[in-house]
Amino acid sequence: MAAAAATPTASSGLIRYAAAAPAHSHHQARCSSARPSLLALRHRAARPAPFDYDGDETGDDHPREECGVFGVVGDPDATSLCYLGLQKLQHRGEEGTGIAAAGEDGTIKLERGLGLVGDVFGADPTRLARLPGHAAIGHVRYSTAGAAASLRNVQPFLAGYRFGQLAVAHNGNLVNYHALRNKLEAQGSIFSTSSDTEVIQHLIATSLSRPLLARICDACERLAGAYSLLFLTADKLLAVRDPFGFRPLVMGRRRNGAVVFASETCALDLIDAAYEREVEPGEVVVVDRRDMSVSSACLVPHRPRKSCVFEHIYFALPNSVVFGHAVHERRSAYGRALAEESPAPTADVVIPVPDSGFYAALGFSQTSGLEFQQGLIRWHYSGRSFIQPSQAIRDLAVKLKLAPVHGVIRGKSVVVVDDSLVRGTTSSKIVRLLRDAGAREVHMRIASPPVIGSCLYGIDTPSEGELISNRMDLEGVRRTIGCDSLAFLSLDKLHSIYGDEAPEFCDACFSRNYPVLPTVPEPVPELVSAFED
Ligand SMILES: O=P(O)(O)OC[C@H]1O[C@H](OP(=O)(O)OP(=O)(O)O)[C@H](O)[C@@H]1O
Ligand SMILES: NC(=O)CC[C@H](N)C(=O)O
Ligand code: SF4
């Protein structure tokens, strides 16, 4: 992709952009583009959307976040291991966390709270002590821009039904959630959260299949979208991955035979669990904690594999192996490809945007031969800025988080490499920081294509109106950011890095080729007539 280049402009575009950013949600964007029927529109107007049940002040609470799941079965320290594993997955969700553990008597107990894993469980050790057991599942939740934190949506969810207790932890997003929920509510189901995940428990409870494995298969075969799930019952831990395999889920084993499931391998490494394999797309793995037998079943729908390429680009930790690839190796390859495609011949030095831009910048430096320097220092007490709830806070968060190293930058022409550009907040701030620190020229290189579509499958890319590359062309983005030149990795080049495997990856946020589209919910007849009355 050609770089946009021009003389520097003192840009106030970010501020204008922030003020103009539409408040509508990603979910609304999806529904409107799907052209719901008139009846469906009337139906939605007649009652609050299911997401509004929490009654938070913003009314903007959508199931569109990324999360991490972790589970252990067959270890006397299951709960503590779960706590440590969740710490390691903290980057996947900072808003809330919880652990459900099955005790020796078969009773499942649950502790959860809003905030970081260390705050919820580390600050009050009695919470972990209240969760004895040999099997546990946990969750870290990643909420969306503008969404209010809501304790009732923090997972795992625990419910009792006629066959006992069932806890669930979910990473992903269901695109037929509304349709399923409408139907279940019409049949009398009562929901206590505004999360898509709760429908899964209802589908399992109302399934006529036997035994539990068949009920879970029955329920999951009715789901559309992304789900990497862990279920805990009195005597079993089950792991399920949707047939497209959007979200990661791996299985490992400790030396004492305990079986471990995690969103990323970095969490297995932490607790000395050896990586065994991925849970395959469309697979259900059942571990019975009474005899530690492991069995597996397949969901009936078979789909082409579509694993999320954004996990490699940004989301996963670089020391994880995700979808069979070392994440750091993928990121270096993007950087090398970017240097081939869009070099910066006048530059003196390559600097990464920490943290996620590090390996791509290293790759860029290797291929370009330009010196690699740490020109921006990351302040490690702040979280991921992409996750912060409002634009104003995100702006300040970037400034708090990154500081220039004047000696590296002053008088230099710098190439700044970041993994992705979404709203443009980070890049705009960085260009300003670098110019203030005396950079002569600033060339932005982004190691992924422009983000032009919202994710429907569990990553909180913002609504399409908030995506800067959706609102303006390359030159417009460059001018808004205020850099001397700007280039993205092209989609073709990204595909070429994956070779024959490229079709097995979802790239819808760069291409708008969505593997599965949202189901437009049908109106519930009784409710429509009640409205007409
Ligand atoms: O264009 P924007 O809307 O600013 O979003 C893109 C930025 O957000 C992410 O960083 P983040 O700070 O979330 O996490 P990181 O520290 O892992 O890079 C990503 O790595 C980009 O730097
Ligand atoms: N999307 C995620 O990965 C989290 C699970 C679920 N969609 C929720 O709302 O909490
Ligand atoms: S749309 Fe983008 S973020 Fe979402 S699953 Fe596909 S590649 Fe990943």
Ligand SMILES: [Mg+2]
């Ligand atoms: Mg970043």
